[in-house]
Amino acid sequence: MGRQPCCDKVGLKKGPWTAEEDKKLINFILTNGQCCWRAVPKLAGLLRCGKSCRLRWTNYLRPDLKRGLLSDVEEQMVIDLHARLGNRWSKIAGHLPGRTDNEIKNHWNTHIKKKLKKMGIDPLTHQPIVSNSDHHQKQQQIDQKQDSTVPFMAKINVKNNETSVESNSTITTTDHTSKEGEISITSTAFNEDNTTIVTSTTTTTTTTTTTTSMD
DNA sequence: AACCGCGCCAACCGCGGCATC
DNA sequence: GGATGCCGCGGTTGGCGCGGT
Numbered sequence: 001m002g003r004q005p006c007c008d009k010v011g012l013k014k015g016p017w018t019a020e021e022d023k024k025l026i027n028f029i030l031t032n033g034q035c036c037w038r039a040v041p042k043l044a045g046l047l048r049c050g051k052s053c054r055l056r057w058t059n060y061l062r063p064d065l066k067r068g069l070l071s072d073v074e075e076q077m078v079i080d081l082h083a084r085l086g087n088r089w090s091k092i093a094g095h096l097p098g099r100t101d102n103e104i105k106n107h108w109n110t111h112i113k114k115k116l117k118k119m120g121i122d123p124l125t126h127q128p129i130v131s132n133s134d135h136h137q138k139q140q141q142i143d144q145k146q147d148s149t150v151p152f153m154a155k156i157n158v159k160n161n162e163t164s165v166e167s168n169s170t171i172t173t174t175d176h177t178s179k180e181g182e183i184s185i186t187s188t189a190f191n192e193d194n195t196t197i198v199t200s201t202t203t204t205t206t207t208t209t210t211t212t213s214m215d
Numbered sequence: 216a217a218c219c220g221c222g223c224c225a226a227c228c229g230c231g232g233c234a235t236c
Numbered sequence: 237g238g239a240t241g242c243c244g245c246g247g248t249t250g251g252c253g254c255g256g257t
Contacts, residue, residue: 014226014227015226015227015250015251016225016226016251017225017226036242037242037243038241038242038243050242050243051227051228051242051243051244052226052227054243054244055225055226055227056225056226058244059225059226060225060226087246087247088245088246089245089246090244090245090246101244101245101246102224102225102226102246103224105246105247106223106224106225107224109223110222110223110224111223217257218256218257219255219256219257220254220255220256220257221253221254221255221256222252222253222254222255223251223252223253223254224250224251224252225249225250225251225252226248226249226250226251227247227248227249227250228246228247228248228249229245229246229247229248230244230245230246230247231243231244231245231246232242232243232244232245233241233242233243233244234240234241234242234243235239235240235241235242236238236239236240236241
């Protein structure tokens with residue numbers, strides 16, 4: 001009964017990948033595309049399980065991956081998205097082109113968690129860590145915000161294919177796709193309870209600041 | 216110079232979801 | 237409807253590098 005473990009076959013290699021193994025996997029994927037990971041190691045001449053190959057490709061070898069630390073904008077997006085989605089790292093990664101779920105998960109656990117705690121914010125709930133006496137006052141402030149009918153206003157800064165957003169909403173996220181000299185930005189604003197206020201898509205040039213408003 | 220502790224991150228493990236038979 | 241197989245996800249681990257003593 002149950003499923004067969006994928007990596008316990010005798011003779012399969014585990015642990016860090018060598019440059020030669022990387023080369024074999026890259027060559028195979030670039031030639032044949034991503035299909036049927038179970039068959040990949042055999043066809044590519046690797047002594048690895050398919051799962052290990054998939055992980056190595058998606059987390060490290062994919063040519064569209066960005067390397068290096070997350071930018072401030074990306075980090076803010078991760079925080080906002082985590083507030084909405086929780087630990088759904090793959091969904092969060094879907095909003096950050098060139099970043100992997102593993103990378104974001106690691107960055108969250110090693111950097112952002114600490115940062116939020118330092119700022120007095122609970123990384124699990126995204127609520128301020130407050131004493132009981134402060135809590136009532138805080139709740140009143142939240143209630144006031146939710147009752148208000150101030151229209152959503154966002155200022156989107158675009159520079160060198162990087163976007164940042166300043167807005168009067170509680171939480172905002174942005175997605176952007178770019179082609180030569182032009183960036184298309186989708187900006188979403190959320191309430192404290194994570195319900196969507198509004199979503200807006202705007203197209204702009206690569207070095208500009210644009211302000212968008214909706215009601 | 217040697218040792219130790221800690222942080223980071225690549226990789227592994229186990230499970231759930233989904234498709235197929 | 238249950239069994240089986242594969243893929244993808246999220247949690248966890250272990251090795252390496254670096255800074256402090």
